[in-house]
Amino acid sequence: MNNQLRFDGRVAVITGAGGGLGRAYALLLAARGVAVVVNDLGGSRHGEGAATSAADRVVEEIEAAGGEAVASYDSVEDGGRIIQTALDHFGRIDIVINNAGILRDTSFHKMTADDWERIYRVHLYGGFQVTHAAWPHLRDQGYGRIVMTSSAAGLYGNFGQANYGAAKLGLLGLANSLAVEGQKRNVLVNTIAPLAGSRLTETILPPDMVAALKPEYVAPLVAYLCHESNSDTGQVFEVGAGWAARLRWQRGRGAFLPLAEALTPEAVADQWTTIQNFDDPTYPETPLDSFAPVVENLQGGRGAGGQGRMGAGETENAGESNLPRSPAPLPPRAASGDISDAIGHEFEPKTLTYGEKDLSLYALSVGAAVDPLDASELPFVYELNSSFRALPTFGVAFPFSLLWQITDVPGLKFNPALLLHGEQYLSLPRPLPTAATVTNTARIANIYDKGSGALVLLDVHTADESGQEIAYNQVSLFIRGLGGFGGERGPSATWALPDRAPDAVHHDRTNANQALLYRLSSGDRNPLHADPAFAAVGGFDRPILHGLCTFGFAGRAVLRHFAGNDPARFRSIRARFTRHVFPGETLVTTMWAVGTDGAFAADGADGQRVLFQCKAAERDEIVLSGGVVELT
């Protein structure tokens, strides 16, 4: 047959290959050109004794059929010796099938520590030893195929097999991690849960069933997994009697419990039906997938009880006690679906309370009062100052009570690590109060197809308790890789700067931990700014600074140089994030004042405007452009 899968030149170690499944694998692979190490201790089903005959018989069968094989009689607990046999006889190792196993079935209340230990040592420890010995060779040569043998007893549980089930599921855990570690080097690791008539099943299945469940029915799937044409890794297959199926995790949508209140067992009881519901399942595949809803809730998401995390007093304590020490990264999501459906989507409104401490922390996190002897910025950070006031750009923090809902908008599926802040506009009808309870409402105003990404425009309105608007934000999010969906391109931004020397230039050195501070003060807990692994998924070699942190530094510079630090003069601010900033870099904000009589006043603006841009000095990169502050 022309398209027969061949393995010529490959070398396999198959443990427990003296009979049953292992023998079937050995015979099939040898017939396809594999040189096989037939490993079998030759002990009893319960792991007692040893005999060379089982392995020898299989080697004879292979040789009689014209194949190549060598016997190994070592225990899998001496995995290094088994792999050495392959290296000594065939000079390499390509395939490892961990198949050896014994049984010590007994109900748990009768199970001895010895019953437990014996099973653990042969299955899990043995699997570790053999694989560990082969691993460096597979990695170095950039090729390897490993199969672990799990069992339905481990996947689902079985009476009298607590020891066996635990070890078998342990092998799946081992395989899952090795699949992740080996993928880059083309070392693929998969797991099977076979059902076959063998010494291990003859005690629990009727004899005619055992006879029907031939090991030969399992061997082809295992051989395929070991072939170089297989590119799947980290998967589990149930296989037996000519039937094979992939198995995966399924998870319900779950319930979001209110973090803003004390979590109680009663709250769990109330949500029990939802916690157990599988109506609209998801299929997590990685730890990132697993963490996603947790992060959503911590970000002030659906279970935050309508209360953001910025509030002083009660919110602060309840929120903090639930935070993990290191924030969990978000899941990768596939870009798919009809993105345009998301236009007009309304977010669930969120209420938050803020106070003096929040304002002070925010101001500190955008570089206010770095020189404590310079009293000019003390009113932003010191609540006992007689003119304590809010830094105007604190208003950009309001949307974060609800923005994270964007990961759950129908039609808008994306990898959150690829999301970058694109542009920001904030307008304030009057100075922000120094304490308030405010409610945010938001909708997706538009989504533009920018080719290299999708630009999602969000309108966010913030009102105080009397319903009066105190801030309006337009947030644009640039989602890389999500362009090309056939949407409108949207307006093209253009701006120019006066052809003259700037009126002011302000230098701010950010701290290496600036993003770690800013995330706490602003409510933007995006792991992109804290978690190196998450930043790496986004293509950055370390966490980057929040765009809005840079924005806050620049806004402060304008306020200081052109408005005497008086928020009452600050109407609005906008800017585009043109390049990322790394914490620790120096921000240089260059500013030009243009008024109604200035070179840039032709549009009829009735107040003074300040145009600005901001540079990361060390890399000489413009990081904010198109900056405009409107002052009264």
Ligand SMILES: CCCCCCC[C@@H](O)CC(=O)SCCNC(=O)CCNC(=O)[C@H](O)C(C)(C)COP(=O)(O)OP(=O)(O)OC[C@H]1O[C@@H](n2cnc3c(N)ncnc32)[C@H](O)[C@@H]1OP(=O)(O)O
């Ligand atoms: C999830 C919950 C919500 C949480 C929200 C909070 C998120 C925050 O935590 C995240 C952050 O703070 S990220 C840090 C701040 N942002 C950045 O660092 C982005 C810097 N910008 C870039 O890298 C590129 O501009 C880049 C990559 C954005 C675009 O570069 P390119 O792909 O090279 O695009 P380019 O060829 O230059 O332009 C294509 C079209 O897109 C427009 N465009 C470019 N940059 C834009 C930007 N920043 N904002 C808006 N539009 C932008 C261009 O104008 C062009 O369109 P057109 O031809 O129509 O003019």
